[in-house]
Amino acid sequence: MGMQVNTNIAANNAYRNLATTQNDLSKSLEKLSSGLRINRAADDAAGLAISEGLKSQVGGLTVASRNAQDAISVIQTAEGSLNEVTSILQRMRDLAVQAGNDSNSDDSRAAITTEVGALRDELTRISESTNFNGRQLLDGSEPTLSFQIGANDEASSRISVDMSKADLTSVVDNLDFTASAGKNTATALIDYGQKLQFSQDGATVTVDATVATNDVELATLLNQDASFAQNFSASTNDAGSLVVSSNTNSTAAITVMQNTSTTPLVFDADVSGTPGTITMGFGSASAAKESIEAIDLEIKYISTARAELGANQNRFESVIKNLAVSRENLTAAGSRIRDTDMAEEMVKYTRANILSQAGTAMLAQANQSNQGVLQLLR
Template identity: 55%
Template structure:
């Protein structure tokens, strides 16, 4: 190879290698300072795509876990109101049992009625005041609430909380003693015959007609069980309310069906053993304690409300357990997805430090060799003397 001074190939080669070493050193410094293996798409294009998808899932699961915890708070708030409702109804039942004794005079029965009236007012207050973040829970205005407990936009990522059974306003309506119009008395001679057929109730008011057809709701052994089944049926309870009518001996003789819109009530194709009676007579609903018979009727009515609240509380308890499991599943998924993302994006500090040390030594050596390469052409000057 001839001696030349215009082109120093040794210096150019050394410079090129030094540049490559400096680039690697710069990348190592960046990774060591951020702790990330992927700092830009060029570092790992496919890895970036996967890691960003995992990041979305982890972020969504984090929020979903908070949502589920909020769901538990909502359920606990609602159950708190129902717990006190249970206590109030139990006290009412005790008073009803006390009122069933004819050792009570008129003043005693009036005192019992006064306390029950105050307890009913408290139920109204609980119904209207129990809310979470301004959302009413026990007054029937929000029969169901949905909670996003997953990171995706599908139905499996939501849990629906049914609060229809936790409507305390219905309990206060049932307990309030009042004479209402628009009810129709249906005399029931054979309650077992109702199971075999379909009852169709129609309410008419001001030209508006609401028709509800109730299919067989089960096997009935008493008028009370038939009335309870009607009131639990969503289609019926949205338009009507059924009250058991008893004679002086406390024996159930039929039901009084009243339309919620105050209209006249009719029935088509009545079942065997059911006969429609007077549609114009008023009916006394709610609890009364002026006689032993009325006190016994109040006990049955209050028992129905206690069962209703028990069912609602059991449902809320089951939903709370479901939220707990949803949080556990979400946290496990979040942990696993975070680990997967870490394996893709996080840098191995020890391995990268080894690479950085190597590149640092190569950089120093390259700089030194570049200086030597630049001096290699100095020998030409001795030829010019």
């Protein structure tokens, strides 16, 4: 190759290699200083898309975990009030048992009635004042609360908590000791092995009675159903027929349907439509007896509501544990894609740094190589 002045091929080659080395060195410095392998889409377009998706998932799971913790707080607030409600109902029951003794004077019964009235007023206050962040919990205005416990917009990312059974207004209404109350009782010929529907005053309950083979089994099966037990109670009479009674003060007729039939079952003519009138209170032993029965039903009602809230709290605690594991695994997955392997990158940086120094020295040498032309011009 001849000696040239205008074009220094060696210098251009050294400069090109030095520019490439400097670019690699700059990228290594950026990755080492930021700790990220992907600082821009050009570093790894596919990896960036995946890591951003994982980042969204991790952020969503973090918030979902806080939502689940808030749900536990809501449940604890409601259950804490219901715990006191149970104590009040237990005290009411004790007073009803005390009133069932005819050794009480009129003044004693009046004192019992006064205390029960104050306790009933406290139940009303608790139902109206128990709230979480302004959301009423025990007055029936919020029958269902929905909590977002997942990072995505899908049904499995939400849990609904039934608060209808924690409605204290119905408890207060059912414990009106100042007036007579009617309870409707009806019997019917049941065709076993079918689904039964019980209705009264718009309240409808459907129970699968396919496993019952006689009235006694059917009565037990019905009473074990929480929805049925909330509104009705089942027993058998001396004739062995099923007897369904209302747990409320309603005197409306009880309608019983089988499967999808549009015709109610035929009631026993002797008892159908004949409500038995009871008087709750503390003025007599018989009234106190009815009060004990009514209070027992409400204690059972509240206990069922508390049990469901407790089960939901345990569920949310499991949700939080599962979210923590998912968040940890997704964070690790994102880290493997996006974070810099510092040891590996230091190897690349050291190599680029040495090549940069060598390239600079060689570029200087290449720039001096054409100095030999001056010797020819002398």
